[in-house]
Amino acid sequence: MAVVSRYTISLHVLALLAYVAERSSANNHRTSEFIANSVNTNPVFIRRILSVLSKAGLVSVRYGTGAGWRIAGNPEEITFLQVYEAVEEKPLFEYHHSTPNARCPIGAGIQPALKPYYDEAEQAMKANLAKSTIADLLKDTMLFSNMSIEEADRVISVRADS
């Protein structure tokens, strides 16, 4: 299959929080509900992702009045790879679900033989992910988004957007 949508959502969340941090003058924190509204999903799913990103030091949380999340660190230094490694724990290529037949010459050697090929291909992908940052993504996103800065600022400054 594919790298699951959780990774896309993570990049979305970080781009959003990067924009908020860049443009919002007062409180940079946004609630999981606000973020969920942009992503078009539910706040619990967003919190589950934020919790993982938080462990990787990519976002930080604040409690109490005006609580919520903000990006931790510089968007220009957060790479796609950091995000990938934060949310994807398993290797890219799956092996057999049930171990192959050890009495067959192929079954006996196929898994260790595959490993270097799989590792190298995954590494090639990751090396590419390391080349881009959240700041790059945010810049491109704003180019595609047909929205004036004024309108955009209005949207992201409303902490409990509808």
Added chain:
Amino acid sequence: MAVVSRYTISLHVLALLAYVAERSSANNHRTSEFIANSVNTNPVFIRRILSVLSKAGLVSVRYGTGAGWRIAGNPEEITFLQVYEAVEEKPLFEYHHSTPNARCPIGAGIQPALKPYYDEAEQAMKANLAKSTIADLLKDTMLFSNMSIEEADRVISVRADS
């Protein structure tokens, strides 16, 4: 998630059929049951994969007495990438399951902004897959498999192995 085990199984099947073609003197064809026994799964699952590989021209089928499958073409010319493209139809990176909020500056532009990054990373992985062939895999597999050529030949020459 990950690239699903179907891809691993496909490489396994092709390495096995390449070995059979290389070493078996008489009938090169092997049944889905024989292959399933090496992979340690069921023949129907194997036939489903073989059917896809067949459409890509990587294996061919024979009916009637002594029926079964064999590798089509030269193992030195079948790359990991050809196998990948035969069995994986969807792009590597998934987008949002439900379209993001178009009224948010990030939601409005994130998907087209992500596309070039995703395409490039997938391309980097595929370029790596194009570098190796079934013949390479077979060679490595035999190195890892602690089995004499005589014993291996004995196993792969039994068309309905237990």
Added chain:
DNA sequence: TCCACTAAAACTAATATAGTTACAGCCAGA
């Protein structure tokens, strides 16, 4: 102390992968 928010568990729903059963269809060879 209040209250808006997070944390986490427990559940449901939807989807994808893989395993199983069953049966019709095909064809090389006798």
Added chain:
DNA sequence: TCTGGCTGTAACTATATTAGTTTTAGTGGA
């Protein structure tokens, strides 16, 4: 031409994973 061994495919089940929902407890700034 008939037979037997195998493929092709559909229908069903089992299992796992992702995502959505509900609920309850916990946090800490003002």
